[in-house]
Amino acid sequence: MTIRYAILGLLSREPLSGYDLKKLIADSDVFYWSGSNNQIYRALVDLHRDGLVTQEVQPQEDRPARKIYTITGAGRDALRAWVLTPPDLPQLRHPALIQLAWGDQVESGALDALLAAYEEEVRVKLLMLQEGARREAQVPVRTGCARWLRDAIAGRLRAFYEHELAWVRELRAELTDFCGE
Amino acid sequence: MTIRYAILGLLSREPLSGYDLKKLIADSDVFYWSGSNNQIYRALVDLHRDGLVTQEVQPQEDRPARKIYTITGAGRDALRAWVLTPPDLPQLRHPALIQLAWGDQVESGALDALLAAYEEEVRVKLLMLQEGARREAQVPVRTGCARWLRDAIAGRLRAFYEHELAWVRELRAELTDFCGE
DNA sequence: CAAATCATGTAATGTGTTACATGATTCG
């Protein structure tokens, strides 16, 4: 259900097409959904049906028509009400931790290789995140408050991956001491 | 699909019933699934069909019969193979970050109240986690390696919530400077 | 010339949660 509010939020900044929303959500890390057509276009139908957005068809030459969605007053009210809803705790889905739980069943060399690959994966992800944040930071924003919030959100995400990287590195450093042959 | 391997892993320690597995998974934070009957019992049917576990019905007086599942050799092989699979990156589903993204649309007093409630929620969660880890630490474990892995996993989870708590607190401290009225 | 971009949407499938159903026993 939350993806509807994420879309509503994005539309509160500016009117967008389904295609635009799809890209924004698919490329984002905070908006953790896949951003599949199915999800986006169906959510927009729902939002439109509930009167939270209006739809304007914008024909184009040489390209399929765009459907531009604009948030309504009721939409803004719904968004504000949702923002003030007590937030759920973050959910950390961490498959590597589960694999590691049975790590004593494989030889420690293979385990270290696994962790090395994982460390590299996290490192690359962190770089991409920083790159993305740098691009984001260029986008101008209305108020100082909005800018501060944006940076705080990006910062939290970046910190998470930094901590993850530090954790794997320490893990690898200690691995042979505890599971070495 | 991963829940099958989580179950397989739990069965690699000792034979368990579906009910046991359900409790273990539902109470765990690392095994992030809800541990609903549907999921567990269906997964066990699949594992049994694929020959990765065997089933033994254990009748009881006064209580429904238990079905005890035991991992097979093929099951152990499958588990080991999966453990060495390149792990996916962790997925952080953080609704509070999304709500915060539109935080400039509400008054800063309400936003601080929101964050205060969230901070408290995180604090309680962290306490419960530490409590759970203390109980877990009592459970004896075969090898030093297994113990170390268990602590590393619990430590990562605890660190995540500690960082979250620190982050919210700093956020609240800075809130009035940037979004104050 | 193949692949990506633009732009919409549907279908099939997979995954996950809540609620329902049963029924004895034990605990507060």
Add this chain to the structure above:
DNA sequence: CGAATCATGTAACACATTACATGATTTG
């Protein structure tokens, strides 16, 4: 005496992902 525990399972629904479908244009 109501609620929780033990123990299995099914049904309905919600949520998500991948793949399919169309078709012109642009880029490598």
